[in-house]
Amino acid sequence: MRAVVFEEVGRVGVHERAVPAFDGGDVLVRVAATGICGTDRAILLGEFPARRGVVLGHEAVGAVAAVGAGVGSVAPGDRVVINPTYHCDRCRPCRRGMQAHCGAKAGREVGVDRDGTMADYAVVPERFVHRLPAEVPYRRGALVEPLACVLNNLAAARPRWDDRVLVVGAGPIGALCALVLARRGARVTLAERDPGRSAVARQVLPEGVRVLEAGEAVAADSPDVVIDTTGTLPGDLLGAVAAGGTVVVMGEREAAVAAVPLRALVTRGIRLVGAGPYRPADFELAVDLARDLPLERLVTHVLPLERYAEALTMLAATAGAAPGGYSAMKVLLTPDEGVAP
Ligand SMILES: [Zn+2]
Ligand SMILES: [Zn+2]
Incomplete structure (x- = not known):
């Protein structure tokens, strides 16, 4: 089979690999599509440690090709989405209840130190395979995994009805936050420095979501909740948030450090929290929510595996890529254009 392999920092290639062997409790999935994620980009740029030679990819959907003797919950032909957060x-x-922070992750991180899904096939233990509802096309199902991540972080934000929410960063995660919050009736504003990304966000998000112009002050709305998907706490977000408000740091950047005016936490009753990836229940909820959330609106490109380099360039995953280099929102790689979305 073909697989997109991480060779070393700055280098990825399509390699010929054997279809992976599977055990009694495993499911062999014929991959239909894998979303490219910020983590893949960070691996390529050397900002996220990964094993050399690993098959990249963890946001995947596909059809069950074969199952081990002990597998009972899915059968060949079933359309599935993979939960790559093994625990x-x-x-x-x-x-x-904090499976996302499992202490036994070494060797189990899909697409990082265990072979991932940017390939024709992937082997997954049965309990990390979920059947896709019939009404969820692959193109939408590919966003279930990042949606699960968003749900866990929104739960940590505890937004209330009528809260004003500021989402910082208009990548796929920021856009997903906006999509879910808008549907819940929150007033959502999205701030993004990169003009390319703001333009894409305006195209794909519902009209109710306000995308700020470059340079427009984030403090104007005095948000009750801030979701920082950049993981850098840029500018004076703590000063901008309303008294009693919450700031969730969601993105992760190696060595990102922020000077925090601690007094504001006390005198204005502000919560500064991190939540990290999802629990198994968030993933199940994401599968269910996908029935009627138009997640596929965020998919701007679907490319065959062989065009991985083009896909990564669209996501500015080349060292020194200029700001404004984003021309895409979510890009999917597919091993089979006939099957994919
Ligand atoms: Zn991801
Ligand atoms: Zn564990």
């Missing part, structure tokens, strides 16, 4: 269910974080 052991035995360590202390897992037992305390």
Whole structure:
């Protein structure tokens, strides 16, 4: 089979690999599409450590090709989405309901240190495979995984009815936050520095979401909740948030440091929180929400595996890429254009 392999920092290539072997409890998935994520970009740029030679990709949908003898919940032909956040269910974080922070992750991070899904086939343990509802096309299902991440972070933000929410960063994660919040009736504003990304966001998001012009002050609306998907706490977000408000740091950047005026947390009752990836229940909720959230609106490009380099360039995943280099929102790679969305 063909697979998009991380060779070393700055280098990725399509390699010929054997179809992976599977055990009694595993599912062999014929991949239909994999979304390219900020993590893949960070791996390529050397900002996120990954094993050399690993098959990239973790946001995937496909059809069950074969199952191990002990698998009962899915059968060949079923359309599925993969939960790539493997966890052991035995360590202390897992037992305390924090499976995303499982202590036994080494060797189990799909597309990082365990072979991922940018390939013809992927092997997944049964419990990390979910059947896609019939009304969810692959193109939409490919966004279930990032949606799960968004749901966990929105839960940490605890927005109330009528809250004004500021989402910082209009990448796929910021756009998904806006989509979910708008549907819940929140007043959502999106701030993005990159003019290319703001333009795409305006095209794909519902009209109710306000995308700020470059340079427009974020403080004007005095938001009750700020979701910082850039992971850098840019500018004076703590000064902008309303008294009693919440700031969620969602993106992650290696070595990102912010000077925080701690007094504001006390005198204005502000919560500054992080939540990280999703729990298994968030993933199930994301599968269910996908029935009627038009997630596919965020998919601007679907490209065959072989055109991975073009896809990465669209996402400015080349060292030194100029600001304004984003020409895409969510890009999917597909091994089979006949099957894919
Ligand atoms: Zn991802
Ligand atoms: Zn664990």
